[in-house]
Structures are given as structure tokens and as C-alpha cells.
Amino acid sequence: MSKREGLEGIELLGPLGAFLGPILFIAENIADQAEEALLDEKPIVHELTRLGADLDAGRIEENDFYEREAELLERLEWITQQKEARLR
Amino acid sequence: MEQSELTAPFYLYAIARDSADLPKLLEHSPVEGAGQPFLLSANGLVAVLSDNSKDRYPISRKNLMAHKNVVEQMIRLTPSLPVRFNTIAPSLELVRARLLTEKADELKNKIKSVEGRIELSIRATWLDEAKLLERILEEDSSIRALRDSLQNGAGHQERIRLGQMVENAILKRRDALGAKLEAYLKPLVEDLARGTLPEGVVANLSLLIPESQLEQVEEAIYTFDAENDLTVVRITGPLAPFTFSEMTIRWSDDEDES
Structure with a gap:
């Protein structure tokens, strides 16, 4: 038996998961576009989840976690920028 | 704070139920370089905003955490709905008219559905x-x-x-x-x-x-x-x-x- 409380401030999947999650309310009706727009981001969220799990199980150190998380967020940022550029 | 002194655009963190005891400013740090988060009220609702926002913020731990911390402070004060990271409003008038007024009923129902959760x-x-x-x-x-x-x-x-x-x-x-x-x-x-x-x-x-x-x-x-x-x-x-x-x-x- 083993359990580890969330390390303070380590979990981004609240705001980030939602950032990629279901969209419940929209001022303008763009729900379909928004759903489609999430396809490319999902593998990165998958990787971020795996990274969090590796940290939970002690397979990586906290420093490595932050480093790899930053890389994944940069990829996410890059994808977002590409998409925004395409919309212009 | 006088609204005329505020600089557009505005970073939007959350929409919440208004109440008399809410502070005018929140304590948590804003997204990078923006003004201290303040409340704009109309129709029994408040929008949590920072003035002097960038046009967009890169996705990074620092920026996501700033957003999250402001939202979570707000949720401890009053039932609130988080707004998606990187939502920037060009003017306060737009927030007041298009969200807090036009969408008032929808927002209030949504707030009720997460109240106490x-x-x-x-x-x-x-x-x-x-x-x-x-x-x-x-x-x-x-x-x-x-x-x-x-x-x-x-x-x-x-x-x-x-x-x-x-x-x-x-x-x-x-x-x-x-x-x-x-x-x-x-x-x-x-x-x-x-x-x-x-x-x-x-x-x-x-x-x-x-x-x-x-x-x-x-x-x-x-x-x-x-x-x-x-x-x-x-x-x-x-x-x-x-x-x-x-x-x-x-x-x-x-x-x-x-």
C-alpha cells in the first residue's frame, strides 16, 4: 500500500486538462471547430499524464519532471501558435 | 480603481457571483506584466480581470499557474466559473455587454450548477x-x-x-x-x-x-x-x-x- 499526496503546485492538469477538455459554454457558437482543434494537442496531454505517473511512482526525479514538462509545454505552445497563424 | 485609468486589453480569469463582501482587488499575482486582478460587476455577476494584458501568453507552467492561482482564490470567495487560459478581452464594455449582460441568465445557471462543488x-x-x-x-x-x-x-x-x-x-x-x-x-x-x-x-x-x-x-x-x-x-x-x-x-x- 502506498499513497502520495499531490506535491504542492506540481499538477498542471487542472488548468491544462480543462484547457484541452470539454467545452461547456461558448459566447459564440464555435463548439465544433473547438473540438476539432484539440486533436493535435491530445498526444501531448497523454505524455504529460505519463510524466506525472512516472513522478508518482518515483521513476523520475522532480527536476527531470519539470524539465520534461517544460519541453512538452513548448511543443504545445508551438502547435497552438501554428494553428493561430493558420486562422489569420 | 477608476476604470478610466485602466489600459486595454484585459485578461479574463473567471466569472463569478457578485456579493457585497468581495474585495475590489485579488491578492494573487496576475499573469506576467498585467495589472493586479480586479473585479468588474454588473447584474449580480463579476468578471475577474487584469488590465494591461499581453495579446496572448505562451503556454508555460508560470503562466498557467498564475491563471490557476487567481481562479482558485476567487473560488474560495464566491461560486465562480473558470475561464479558459489566454482569454483576452479588448474592452471592459465588451465584457459587460456581451458576457455579464447578454449571457447573465446562462452564467447564473452555470454558477449554480457548480456552487459548493x-x-x-x-x-x-x-x-x-x-x-x-x-x-x-x-x-x-x-x-x-x-x-x-x-x-x-x-x-x-x-x-x-x-x-x-x-x-x-x-x-x-x-x-x-x-x-x-x-x-x-x-x-x-x-x-x-x-x-x-x-x-x-x-x-x-x-x-x-x-x-x-x-x-x-x-x-x-x-x-x-x-x-x-x-x-x-x-x-x-x-x-x-x-x-x-x-x-x-x-x-x-x-x-x-x-
């Missing part, structure tokens, strides 16, 4: 893969038999077959454990969302629960944990109900209004 994120992970493998060999005689026969030297095909059998056994066990955890939680939660399951992850759930159920949910997870020595369970939260109530807002007529 919190989000917990639950992730179960295989703790020790060597031990998992050992357990699978112990419990599955056909895998054990194949493994033993391979020790006398065996072909490539058999090795692949053994690998697949082990993999299937792990997935089967993962699904059974995930179903068991959900069965413990289901009666206690109002809503449940399943997240992605990368290799090594047994269950990945977001739960929407009434605040009063927090202890029971934690109890259920401890029970699950006590019954399963192969997994480690991480509880994150209580969080703002980002997964269940976050709003995406687009301003269709930016140009006319800004």
Missing part, C-alpha cells in the same frame, strides 16, 4: 513493474509455463508471444482495477470524467463532488489503496472545477468594439 483529480499508477510482472506470473499458469519453456532457449516467435500475453494480462488487470476504483467512487460523485491512460497509468479520473463529500471520497480512495499493493494513488485537489465548468469565450466582433 469541488474537483479532485485521481491518478493510479503501477508502483513497481517488476512486482507487477511477478504477480502476473504467479497468477497465470499459461504465461508461467511459456516463460519456463523459454528458459531452455527459444525462438523469436515464442518470445513475442510471451510479451503479448504479459501485455494483455497487464491491460486486463488495469481495466479491472480501474472499474473497481470507479465503482467505489461512483456513488459519491456528481460527475466523473475519464482522462487518457498512457502506459504505466491504471486510472486517471476527474471527479466533481459536493464539498461535503470530500472526506468520503478520500476514504474510498484509501480503501482502494489499502486493497491494492501494486498501485500508488495520487489525489490532486481540491481544485476549481476546471474540467466541468471551464468556459471558452470568443469575441466575434473584436474589431468593431476595441
Whole structure:
């Protein structure tokens, strides 16, 4: 038996998961576009989840976690920028 | 703060129910370089905003945390709806007219639906893969038999077959454990969302629960944990109900209004 409380401030999947999650309310009706727009981001969220799990199980150190998380967020940022550029 | 002194554009963190005892400014740091988060009220609602925002913020831990911290401070003060990261409003007039006025009823209903609820994120992970493998060999005689026969030297095909059998056994066990955890939680939660399951992850759930159920949910997870020595369970939260109530807002007529 083993359990580890969330390390303070380590979990981004609240705001980030939602950032990629279901969209419940929209001022303008763009729900379909928004759903489609999430396809490319999902593998990165998958990787971020795996990274969090590796940290939970002690397979990586906290420093490595932050480093790899930053890389994944940069990829996410890059994808977002590409998409925004395409919309212009 | 006089609104005339504020500089557009405005970063929008959350929409919330107004009440007399809300502060004018929030304590948490704003997104980078923007003004201290303030409240704009209209029709019994408030928007939480920072002036002097950038046009967009790069996705980084620092920026996401700044957004999250402001939202979570707000949720402790009054029932609130998180707004999606990187929502920028060109003017206060637009926020007041298009959101707080035009969408007032919709927003109030949505606020009511998350009032008194919190989000917990639950992730179960295989703790020790060597031990998992050992357990699978112990419990599955056909895998054990194949493994033993391979020790006398065996072909490539058999090795692949053994690998697949082990993999299937792990997935089967993962699904059974995930179903068991959900069965413990289901009666206690109002809503449940399943997240992605990368290799090594047994269950990945977001739960929407009434605040009063927090202890029971934690109890259920401890029970699950006590019954399963192969997994480690991480509880994150209580969080703002980002997964269940976050709003995406687009301003269709930016140009006319800004």
C-alpha cells in the first residue's frame, strides 16, 4: 500500500486538462471547430499524464519532471501558435 | 480603481457571483506584466480581470499557474466559473455587454450548477513493474509455463508471444482495477470524467463532488489503496472545477468594439 499526496503546485492538469477538455459554454457558437482543434494537442496531454505517473511512482526525479514538462509545454505552445497563424 | 485609468486589453480569469463582501482587488499575482486582478460587476455577476494584458501568453507552467492561482482564490470567495487560459478581452464594455449582460441568465445557471462543488483529480499508477510482472506470473499458469519453456532457449516467435500475453494480462488487470476504483467512487460523485491512460497509468479520473463529500471520497480512495499493493494513488485537489465548468469565450466582433 502506498499513497502520495499531490506535491504542492506540481499538477498542471487542472488548468491544462480543462484547457484541452470539454467545452461547456461558448459566447459564440464555435463548439465544433473547438473540438476539432484539440486533436493535435491530445498526444501531448497523454505524455504529460505519463510524466506525472512516472513522478508518482518515483521513476523520475522532480527536476527531470519539470524539465520534461517544460519541453512538452513548448511543443504545445508551438502547435497552438501554428494553428493561430493558420486562422489569420 | 477608476476604470478610466485602466489600459486595454484585459485578461479574463473567471466569472463569478457578485456579493457585497468581495474585495475590489485579488491578492494573487496576475499573469506576467498585467495589472493586479480586479473585479468588474454588473447584474449580480463579476468578471475577474487584469488590465494591461499581453495579446496572448505562451503556454508555460508560470503562466498557467498564475491563471490557476487567481481562479482558485476567487473560488474560495464566491461560486465562480473558470475561464479558459489566454482569454483576452479588448474592452471592459465588451465584457459587460456581451458576457455579464447578454449571457447573465446562462452564467447564473452555470454558477449554480457548480456552487459548493469541488474537483479532485485521481491518478493510479503501477508502483513497481517488476512486482507487477511477478504477480502476473504467479497468477497465470499459461504465461508461467511459456516463460519456463523459454528458459531452455527459444525462438523469436515464442518470445513475442510471451510479451503479448504479459501485455494483455497487464491491460486486463488495469481495466479491472480501474472499474473497481470507479465503482467505489461512483456513488459519491456528481460527475466523473475519464482522462487518457498512457502506459504505466491504471486510472486517471476527474471527479466533481459536493464539498461535503470530500472526506468520503478520500476514504474510498484509501480503501482502494489499502486493497491494492501494486498501485500508488495520487489525489490532486481540491481544485476549481476546471474540467466541468471551464468556459471558452470568443469575441466575434473584436474589431468593431476595441
